Amino acid sequence: MKYGLISDIHANLEALTSVLSDLEKQRVDSIHCLGDVIGYGADPEACLKLIQQTCDTKLLGNHEYAALGLQSVEQFNEAAKAAAEWTQQTLNEDAVAIMADFDLDRALDDMYLVHASPFEPNRWHYVFAAEDAIRGFGQMKQDLGFFGHSHIPMILRERPDTLPHVRAGHTFAADPEGRYLINVGSVGQPRDNDPRACYVVYESDERDIEFHRVEYDIAAAQRKMSKASLPETLISRLSAGI
Ligand code: ZN
Numbered sequence: 001m002k003y004g005l006i007s008d009i010h011a012n013l014e015a016l017t018s019v020l021s022d023l024e025k026q027r028v029d030s031i032h033c034l035g036d037v038i039g040y041g042a043d044p045e046a047c048l049k050l051i052q053q054t055c056d057t058k059l060l061g062n063h064e065y066a067a068l069g070l071q072s073v074e075q076f077n078e079a080a081k082a083a084a085e086w087t088q089q090t091l092n093e094d095a096v097a098i099m100a101d102f103d104l105d106r107a108l109d110d111m112y113l114v115h116a117s118p119f120e121p122n123r124w125h126y127v128f129a130a131e132d133a134i135r136g137f138g139q140m141k142q143d144l145g146f147f148g149h150s151h152i153p154m155i156l157r158e159r160p161d162t163l164p165h166v167r168a169g170h171t172f173a174a175d176p177e178g179r180y181l182i183n184v185g186s187v188g189q190p191r192d193n194d195p196r197a198c199y200v201v202y203e204s205d206e207r208d209i210e211f212h213r214v215e216y217d218i219a220a221a222q223r224k225m226s227k228a229s230l231p232e233t234l235i236s237r238l239s240a241g242i
Helices: 013-026 044-054 062-067 078-090 093-100 130-139 218-227 232-240
Strands: 002-006 030-033 105-108 111-114 144-147 154-157 165-168 180-183 197-203 208-214
Touching (some): 013 044, 013 197, 013 208, 044 078, 062 078, 062 093, 078 232, 130 165, 130 180
Parallel strands (some): 002 030, 111 144, 144 180
Antiparallel strands (some): 002 197, 105 111, 154 165, 154 180
């Protein structure tokens, strides 16, 4: 089976449509979205509808959680808070109903899918470093965990009696004996100094994990954000991928 894994779209319709057409070329069997479809960008509703139509798995991210009123935005930074408030005012009942159907996590074949960490999925812990991954591996029953949240493509491999091994996201064949946590990067707001949209294809027979980067119309996404008066820092970061 060939699975497409996408995360952190952040209401960037230009990035999402480019990734979905690239996924079509990859001939994946199914697409799985790991959360944060909304927040930051200008097209939350269109992105939610497209995710609902195209994805088998639809997970909650912290931005959906906040928009559903399940947590406050007080711990968001200023720009994120302003964007979250704009998003909440923009979303209509249909969009809210789509998000209300999203799951917190999902076990699927040999995969575990979650937005942030397998440890306390609704507390949105970041997994950046080896230390962060230990609790995640401890909580996960499967050998392969796919997640997002930090917008940094990354591979963390569990090791016996020592800290997990951390590498930047790159295409590789997973060791059949190995256990991994894989950050699939961000479709709509990459933060690894590469502004292209990022996603992953997992082929389960060979256990091949491929990271893909896709060019999209960044200027068009930025124009819409300016028109919606979204914070300038969120607009400019798209060109730099930071
Ligand atoms: Zn995010």
